[in-house]
Amino acid sequence: MGKRDAARGRISPLAVIGWVGAGALLGGAFLAALGGLNQTVYGASNFVERYLSAIADDDLATAATTPGVALDAKALDALGLPTDVSTAMLRSGIVDAGPADVRIVDDVAHDDGTHSVTVSYRIDTAIAETTFEVKPIEPLYGVLNRWAFAESPLAIIDVTAAHSPQFTVGDLTLDTRATKPEDELANFTQTTPYLAIAPAAYEFEYDSQLLQAPHVIAVAEPGVRGAVTVDAQPTQAFVDRVQAQLDLYLAGCTEQQVLNPTDCPFGIDIDDRILSDPVWSIVASPTVTLTAGETAFEMPATAGTAHISVEVQSLFDGEISTLEEDRGFTVALDARIKPDGSIAVQLK
Numbered sequence: 001m002g003k004r005d006a007a008r009g010r011i012s013p014l015a016v017i018g019w020v021g022a023g024a025l026l027g028g029a030f031l032a033a034l035g036g037l038n039q040t041v042y043g044a045s046n047f048v049e050r051y052l053s054a055i056a057d058d059d060l061a062t063a064a065t066t067p068g069v070a071l072d073a074k075a076l077d078a079l080g081l082p083t084d085v086s087t088a089m090l091r092s093g094i095v096d097a098g099p100a101d102v103r104i105v106d107d108v109a110h111d112d113g114t115h116s117v118t119v120s121y122r123i124d125t126a127i128a129e130t131t132f133e134v135k136p137i138e139p140l141y142g143v144l145n146r147w148a149f150a151e152s153p154l155a156i157i158d159v160t161a162a163h164s165p166q167f168t169v170g171d172l173t174l175d176t177r178a179t180k181p182e183d184e185l186a187n188f189t190q191t192t193p194y195l196a197i198a199p200a201a202y203e204f205e206y207d208s209q210l211l212q213a214p215h216v217i218a219v220a221e222p223g224v225r226g227a228v229t230v231d232a233q234p235t236q237a238f239v240d241r242v243q244a245q246l247d248l249y250l251a252g253c254t255e256q257q258v259l260n261p262t263d264c265p266f267g268i269d270i271d272d273r274i275l276s277d278p279v280w281s282i283v284a285s286p287t288v289t290l291t292a293g294e295t296a297f298e299m300p301a302t303a304g305t306a307h308i309s310v311e312v313q314s315l316f317d318g319e320i321s322t323l324e325e326d327r328g329f330t331v332a333l334d335a336r337i338k339p340d341g342s343i344a345v346q347l348k
Helices: 004-011 011-038 046-055 060-065 074-079 236-254
Strands: 093-095 098-111 115-123 126-140 142-147 153-163 165-167 174-175 189-196 201-206 211-220 225-231 277-285 297-313 321-338 343-345
Touching: 046 060, 046 126, 046 142, 060 093, 060 115, 074 093, 093 142, 153 201, 153 211, 211 225, 211 277, 236 297, 236 321, 236 343
Parallel strands: 153 225
Antiparallel strands: 093 201, 098 115, 115 126, 126 142, 153 189, 165 174, 165 201, 201 211, 277 297, 297 321, 321 343
């Protein structure tokens, strides 16, 4: 090999230094880029923002599976909740209004690696501010930050379904008896806890042929236990059906051609001799009104009027005449909806 060829085979020290310097620059740029990603895309603040965005987008499946959101058996017990507490509300189509105008107010890093991320947001027209505690978990690919909520942001909503076990939230109808023991299934009013994604607003209501509850908005705050009552009241169709049953019952009473129809609210005692079968008719049926009681919808003692027509003979002078007389009476009753949808009416 000639001197020229030998020179070509040797690597210049300057070249080595250049390559090392370039590698160091590239490594530094990579580390800088990695650090930037960990501060922004993979930062604690961005983690919280993604959770809130999932709620706003009605992607509750993503929100519910965000690390640190789910509650284990130990956490449920600490909150006084059963392990089978309902998760039915942790789905899309439930939220009435999610967080909007989200803004990071503060992100405080602690010595143990946790962060306190304070966020301002709007739920419908109300402005709120929440501090989320966030902790680091195993990094992605060993280098990219990953986070979890140190305290679950799930809310608990105790739903009281008054006078009907069912209620509607969003596009979902739920039955508060789903996890109840058998001895509580017949209760006229049911209260059941539900886990709910927070922060968010939920609209509760109930509307059926027989019962209707006004719409109620409940705002679920992260980590807070709240309550809402869905107060179902009889519709006009319910009242009409009870009225029809009452009228039918009274009509049956008028078919009894006796002075005191059996198990009926009206009757008469006459000292004269009865010469014809008594004929009863209803002049004015009690008007049904229903209000919720402890165990059923109740109609208080309500006045009605019956009329009797009967031929009588005076025991004093033998005079024969026709007695025509209105007789006032009252009726009180309870009304319940049976499992098959029919109405059970019980006179009191």
